[in-house]
Amino acid sequence: MRASDAAVYRSPASGEALSLDIHESAGDDVIGGELRTAGGERYPIVDGIPDLTYPPDLAGEDATARTVYDSVASVYDEYLPLTFQTFGCDEGQTRELMVERLRLVPGQRVLEVGAGTGRTSAVIAAKLRDRGHIYVHDISRGILQKAVERLSREAVPLSFLISNGIYLPFADDSFDAVFHFGGLNMFSDIRRGLSEMARVVRPGGRVVVGDESVPPWLRETNFGKVLIATSSHYGARLPLEEMPVAAREVAIEYILGGAFYLISFTVGEGEPAANFDLPIPGVRGGTHRTRAHGQLEGVTLEAKRLAQRAREKRGISMHAWLDEAVREAARRDLEE
Ligand SMILES: C[S@@+](CC[C@H](N)C(=O)[O-])C[C@H]1O[C@@H](n2cnc3c(N)ncnc32)[C@H](O)[C@@H]1O
Structure with missing residues (x-):
């Protein structure tokens, strides 16, 4: 093992840096010795090969x-x-x-x-x-x-x-x-x-x-x-x-x-990137984000049918109609 590799290796247990204790060497090559963490982990070097x-x-x-x-x-x-x-x-x-x-x-x-x-x-x-x-x-x-x-x-x-x-x-x-x-x-x-x-x-x-x-x-x-x-x-x-x-x-x-x-x-780094806020055209409307995170609760079949008719009359997506209806009802009840 080259002595300079001591700075490259890390404890496989904790990721800590290691210090090198040389027992036998030939030039820059360490033949026998030990790699140690400050916390007391010890890894032997035998016949020039560290065992981590x-x-x-x-x-x-x-x-x-x-x-x-x-x-x-x-x-x-x-x-x-x-x-x-x-x-x-x-x-x-x-x-x-x-x-x-x-x-x-x-x-x-x-x-x-x-x-x-x-x-x-x-x-x-x-x-x-x-x-x-x-x-x-x-x-x-x-x-x-x-x-x-x-x-x-x-x-x-x-x-x-x-x-x-x-x-x-x-x-x-x-x-x-x-x-x-x-x-x-x-x-x-x-x-x-x-x-x-x-x-x-x-x-x-x-x-x-x-x-x-x-x-x-x-x-x-x-x-x-x-x-x-x-x-x-x-x-x-x-x-x-x-x-x-x-x-x-x-x-x-x-x-x-x-x-x-x-x-x-x-x-790469972390999860792949994606723009989840692009408006999705069509009857449902909304975005990837509203579809994944904006769901509230089921309603009665009667309320659903009324909402569908109202949306159609307005010529807007179900997302836009619902978002507006919920905001208006919530503001009214909150008196904001
Ligand atoms: C079939 S040999 C392939 C060797 C070489 N890669 C090749 O293509 O000829 C599988 C190798 O994986 C090593 N191996 C198996 N489990 C291992 C582990 N948990 N960590 C590191 N090496 C492992 C074995 O010691 C062996 O040298």
Whole structure:
């Protein structure tokens, strides 16, 4: 870990800044030590990689992911091509397509969550050339160690870190782009995972995420049944309910044989903007706002019929007639 990264990382629990305690170093690289908050949280740096995992007792799914990927780290790269071969897809082209959705330009700061052995990080590095910075992240030390080996000769500055994807140890707006592929179905809290990815990207930056999901129209086909029987992850639904409110320009694609989704979006601020005060022409009249927030109470059928006839006679919208009638009656009773 570079000593300068201590200023970039934050407590995944509280968001507090961290101070660096170096036990062993080589030049600017910290090999062993600790990151600490003023409040007493402690995160170890072992073999040059900080471990910012939170919570210390991981939820079941996150703990399982760590154990599984620690144990398959040595064979992951050997077995992974099988997925691409199954669907007759070129891995390089598929990862290129995914990274294209990040719209990267050299000089940008990028976080890859759950990067595994760094197969997409290498594609991201090629896009940034020698300018920018990639934070290569995973929950499993075993698999991240493989990424360190793969990426050791990349020209762009790289930082490797361990953390839980649902508690990212970075301040808001830290990155131009965040990428994640292949682990989201395993996250214990997918909504939190997506919200964290959007939180650490600046407004206008990009988030791209993907994982297995046989689309609804293929679930009852032989294609769908075989895949879902092989791995329950193929039965996962698209995480649309879990998407952050700040997601804009959302695009959904099915890639890798049509058995994986890819969701890409631009990060906005809060809810989308809309002018809810434009008058709506027609018999009902009013605006989006009056229709959503201006409702009072139901009336008798007789009162309704009278109101409809009176509105028609006046040649105005029901909104305009009602608004006037209610105001007049209310002012009279209030004697204003
Ligand atoms: C199928 S692998 C994909 C690796 C890599 N993205 C790729 O495309 O080859 C899933 C990765 O997600 C990571 N992962 C799973 N759950 C995680 C979590 N809660 N936080 C961070 N990483 C997680 C795993 O450790 C693993 O490296």
